[in-house]
Amino acid sequence: MPADSRNPEISVSDLLLYINCPRRVYFVSRGFELLPEINASRLERMLLKELSLNYPEIVKKCSLNADTLCKELESALNQACEDLPLMFPREFARIEEGILEEANARARAKIPEIAANLLRGLEEYGKDPMLAALTPVKTEPFLLSEKLNLKGVPSKLVCFEGMNVPSIIKPGNCPVQGVWASDRMHVTSLALLLEAEFGGEVPFAFVEYVSFGLLRKVVIRSSDRREVLKICRRVEKIKAGFMPEKTEEKFCTECTFSENCVSNPSLMSKFF
Ligand code: SF4
Numbered sequence: 001m002p003a004d005s006r007n008p009e010i011s012v013s014d015l016l017l018y019i020n021c022p023r024r025v026y027f028v029s030r031g032f033e034l035l036p037e038i039n040a041s042r043l044e045r046m047l048l049k050e051l052s053l054n055y056p057e058i059v060k061k062c063s064l065n066a067d068t069l070c071k072e073l074e075s076a077l078n079q080a081c082e083d084l085p086l087m088f089p090r091e092f093a094r095i096e097e098g099i100l101e102e103a104n105a106r107a108r109a110k111i112p113e114i115a116a117n118l119l120r121g122l123e124e125y126g127k128d129p130m131l132a133a134l135t136p137v138k139t140e141p142f143l144l145s146e147k148l149n150l151k152g153v154p155s156k157l158v159c160f161e162g163m164n165v166p167s168i169i170k171p172g173n174c175p176v177q178g179v180w181a182s183d184r185m186h187v188t189s190l191a192l193l194l195e196a197e198f199g200g201e202v203p204f205a206f207v208e209y210v211s212f213g214l215l216r217k218v219v220i221r222s223s224d225r226r227e228v229l230k231i232c233r234r235v236e237k238i239k240a241g242f243m244p245e246k247t248e249e250k251f252c253t254e255c256t257f258s259e260n261c262v263s264n265p266s267l268m269s270k271f272f
Contacts, residue, residue, distance in 0.1 A: 008239045010232060012152030012189045018235050019182045020251060022244035027257045029239045035256055038095045043103030045171035045211070046088070048110065050080035052169055052210035056135040059118065059127070069115040077107055114213035121215060132160050133167070133206055133215055145196030150232060154190045158206065164198070166190035167206035174209035179216050183207045185231065188224040 008029070017024045017034075028034055054076040058069065081104050085092040092100075122130050136156035144151045154166035168186055179187075187205035194202050207216045238244060252258055 008236070010150055010235045010239060012150065012186065012193070014235045014239070015189055015228065015231050016182065016186060018231055018238070019185055021247075021255070022234065022238060023246060023261055024255070024257065025235055025238045026243055027260065032257055032260070038091050038099070040099050040102040040106060043084070043095070043100055044106040046084060047077065047080050047103055047107040048171040048211050049169050050084060050087075051077050051107065051114075052171075052208060054080075055118065055208075055210075055213075056131060059122065059131060059134065066112075066115050066119060069118060070111055073111045073115060074108065077104070077111070110211055114211070117213035121213070129160075130215070133158055133217070134208070135159075136167075137164060143190065143193035143197050145193050147196060148192060148229075148232060149236065150189065150193060152190055152193050154187075154194075155208075157194070160204075160206070163200075163202070164194070165202055165205050166194055167208060169208045169210055171210050174212045174214055179207045179218050184218055184224055185228055187218050188220050188228045189232075191220045192225065192228060 014025055014029075017028060024034070051073065054073075058072045058076065061072075081100065085100070125133075135158060137159045138157040140153050140155065141157060142151070142153055155169040156167050157164045158167045159165075166187055168183065168190070170183060187207060191202035191205050202220065204217055204219050207218060208214070209216065234244075246261060252261070255261065
């Protein structure tokens with residue numbers, strides 16, 4: 001089917017929303033705003049993401065010493081704290097006083113663990129491979145596939161073992177081993193986009209769990225590709241107007257759409 005006769009173009013963020021809850025895709029595609037609360041925990045994640053962008057520089061110039069690594073990370077965090085309000089003025093216009101300080105303190109408390117894990121990674125994988133996996137060759141490139149009817153932006157592309165592969169920055173929790181299923185779907189969708197854009201197979205990708213200083217390599221399997229393609233088709237249907245069944249999701253109590261999200265789809269006509 002030609003791309004222009006298909007459903008509305010979908011983005012990787014739609015796929016992530018679908019994995020969260022299919023109905024959220026429906027609400028967002030109909031103009032409802034997903035407004036996550038700007039609290040200390042969200043600001044902490046934003047700070048840690050900014051901090052992680054400095055990991056390659058820090059790792060490059062630091063001797064393998066926990067103290068110097070911690071000092072460099074602290075100074076980069078201070079800088080991130082100064083820069084963040086300038087980078088996100090709209091978000092900062094609606095935060096309460098003291099929240100940034102609280103977020104800064106929470107992020108600072110993570111530095112010893114980040115430093116210890118970065119050092120462990122350096123010892124285990126070696127400085128050059130670690131730097132290759134951390135250092136962007138492109139930051140937030142826009143990727144588009146007309147064939148997949150999909151667009152997306154990886155946090156960065158890194159050149160590892162002679163190949164450009166996607167890497168995503170995740171400031172949330174980290175599983176004991178491997179990556180979360182949703183992160184696997186996230187990097188797989190970006191690998192498919194990268195293949196569509198530049199050709200050749202993208203056999204792996206990286207997930208950076210930046211709150212812990214951990215870097216995980218993900219081998220992209222055929223079953224991951226199949227799952228992403230399946231989700232793409234479901235998201236297309238939802239964006240074209242199909243309302244998925246409401247399931248009792250663990251996110252419902254904190255969901256922005258809970259007031260409008262009713263079990264009986266016929267009642268939805270009240271809102272649309
Ligand atoms: S209220 Fe629950 S089912 Fe409805 S959109 Fe939100 S998370 Fe999904």
